[in-house]
Amino acid sequence: MRLLVTGGAGYIGSVVTALLLDAGHSVLVLDDLSTGHEAAIPTGAAFVRGRVHEVIGDVLTPDFDAVLHFAAFIAAGESVAKPEKYWENNLIGSLRLLDAARAAGVRRLVFSSTANVYGDPDTVPIPETAETRPPNPYAASKLAVDHALAGEAIAHGLAAVSLRYFNVAGAHRSPDGGLIGERHDPETHLIPIALQVAAGKREKLQLYGDDYPTADGTCVRDYIHVSDLAAAHLLALETMRPGEHRVFNLGNGNGFSNRQVIDVVREVTGHPVPTEIGPRRAGDPAELVASSEAARRELGWQPAKPTLARMVADAWEFLHRQG
Known part of the structure; x- marks a missing residue:
């Protein structure tokens, strides 16, 4: 498959890119390097430096099979002080990506979400059916994208999977x-x-x-090794279904x-x-x-x-x- 990885110069995005390349896929990384590092992009991936908001319409062409979307700001504490930064980057950037994917006819998307959407849960361990009560704008922006993906799946046949990460660690x-x-x-x-x-x-x-x-x-x-987390993204690509948005928690x-x-x-x-x-x-x-x-x-x-x-x-x- 030919795959676009947004935010592929970041921690998790770069590991997923490495696994995709190892599996024989062709990968293009799109990252503005505001928080990522070009040195982290695995050898063999093509790279375009740019912001999703500004270049996604030119980058995401009909010859792509799917998108894996990691481009987001992730500091929960900063999001409380600067909510506008997180809504503009995380939500609006994702909506622009959905517009571009629809226009290009790219109908598969894996989204990097977060367990932070559950806030302080009523029960532990937390199932995907738990009530969502995001405690900060970072989590709220991720949950808003989940809702947008659900609507896109119903209305336009997108096959989408949101993976809600718990605490990722390791190398x-x-x-x-x-x-x-x-x-x-x-x-x-x-x-x-x-x-x-x-x-x-x-x-x-x-x-x-x-x-x-x-x-x-x-x-x-709950801590999960980054290699294990990354492997779930490849499985999500293989098992996603048109017209459905599915959500999975990832933790040990x-x-x-x-x-x-x-x-x-x-x-x-x-x-x-x-x-x-x-x-x-x-x-x-x-x-x-x-x-x-x-x-x-x-x-x-x-x-x-x-x-x-x-x-x-x-x-x-x-x-x-x-x-």
Whole structure:
């Protein structure tokens, strides 16, 4: 297949691009490099630098078979301070993409969504049928795109799949031994920050709240290896159905508290990770753990690297390779 990957210079988009190339597909990456890195684009992918809003009509031509859409801003905290930035980029960009796909007759789309749309859930693990109550504009913008995809499927026959990610971690190892990992700037994710502290690149780790109703008082999250997450996108492409928008949660189904994550980082690296307790962050649920039974059943998806230690070890190796 000939595939367009928007945001393919980012963390997850670049790993998915690598797997698509390994599977024999032809891939064009579209990315404005506002948060992505050209060096992360795997060898073998064509690349167009540009913003979806501005160039998608020229880039997405009828010879493409499908689109995998990752181009979005993802910092939930920033979205609270700058909601207009997230609505304009994440929602309007996606609507422009849908217009271009309709005009070109490209009728398959895989969308990078988020478990953040569930907010503070009533039950854990969280099924796809759980009530959505996005706690910030980032999550709200992703949920709005999900609704747009559902309407496009009904009205215009789009085959669409939204994959709602839980906490993605680790680094992807290519057949030649290369690694693709997180390069966010600024970094906001717990594991890479903890590893930076272990490596002496940061003085300490800030923990936001230790008074949650969990076993050790810190937030509990479900972590999934980026390679496992990426594999689900290829399965989604193979199983999508015209006129249907399907939603799948992607997580391991196991929760780890922030303190447990830090303990694993200490064990894997052999270094101390000084921590400081700060106040809770607004909108942080106590516990987010996925039910991914639908993905396992309907996509045939099975995580191959489910252990937190493996995710941390791969991310640690990637950090060292970056210098």
